[in-house]
Amino acid sequence: MSRPLRTVPARLLALALAAVTLTACGQAPAAQQAQPSAAAPQAGFPVTIENCGRKLTFDRPPAKVVTGYHPSLETLLALGLGDRIAGRTYFGESAFLPGQKEQYDRIPQISETIMLPQKEVMLAQGADFVLDNAMASFDAAGGYATVAELDAAGSPVYILGGWCSPEETLQYTLDETFTDIQNLGRIFGVPDRAEQLVSQLRGSLADVKQRVGGRTPVKVLATDGGKGPVNAYGGSGITDQLITAAGGENVLKDVKGDYTEVSVERVSAAQPEAVLVSDYATLRGEDMPSSPAKAEETFAIARNSPAAKEKRYLALPVAAQHPGYRNILAVAEIARFLHPDAFAQ
Missing domain, CATH: 3.40.50.1980 (Nitrogenase molybdenum iron protein domain)
Incomplete structure (x- = not known):
């Protein structure tokens, strides 16, 4: 390597x-x-x-x-x-x-x-x-x-x-999470426990796929805020994978990279139907605005979008946007947000 x-x-x-x-x-x-x-x-x-x-x-x-x-x-x-x-x-x-x-x-x-x-x-x-x-x-x-x-x-x-490496963060797929859990199971001498957890998580993904399959993908903008340029998530890496698996379509899928800066004009023209906002929980301060504040920034930029008109956003814990067990849980959370009627029963 x-x-x-x-x-x-x-x-x-x-x-x-x-x-x-x-x-x-x-x-x-x-x-x-x-x-x-x-x-x-x-x-x-x-x-x-x-x-x-x-x-x-x-x-x-x-x-x-x-x-x-x-x-x-x-x-x-x-x-x-x-x-x-x-x-x-x-x-x-x-x-x-x-x-x-x-x-x-x-x-x-x-x-x-x-x-x-x-x-x-x-x-x-x-x-x-x-x-x-x-x-x-x-x-x-x-x-x-x-x-x-x-x-x-x-x-x-x-x-x-x-x-x-920076290049490898862009190559992430959800399968990486399963591989990690299986590897950790072997390292710690609990392979059966790891396989059981992987089976449960795969079952969750299969359930989401069955529920949202055939539905029109919801156009999603994933953002970390900013009045210009906007900190957003392009068509590579974890966040794009989460959106796609949850029955969404990343409106910035043609933008190279994962966490990147995007112009106000690009965000305004994207016309998202829903917004994911990176949530840092209680890590707040002058340089760390709240998720509602970041959502309002985005709605002000994309003011004519369906998402802005409906004030439709989900605060996604930023931990879900880094590799780990939570990635798979986040798919189901995002899917419920994008397609609530698919989970009504």
């Missing part, structure tokens, strides 16, 4: 900056094995997984895990692995999935932002596994421990969704 492994998605950086305000790769070498154990080998191990062009080999399930941004934590919690998590980052009053806030509160916080802690603090955690969904927290220029440094310390890194 010749592409760099470092990427800082704009919306993830925005989240980090907001959290900071409110709370105070080149090719990596092949990952080394998890620290050896003198105990007898566990059934099903060793396990080798490929991630970001590196091979991660585990002689036993990780027992001291550090998670990065919210979707990485909630994915492990969905697999019933909360007891393996020794440290997590800060999410404030984020949009937690049912039952997960209590588990979040019990896990030690090791960073005051959504990013992993700085290098010295991170290396001091002694983690035997690190899970995140972007390369932003492994950027040496930002003072973070790199993937290579963590590998060398016996803390192998797994990146969700194949978000290993």
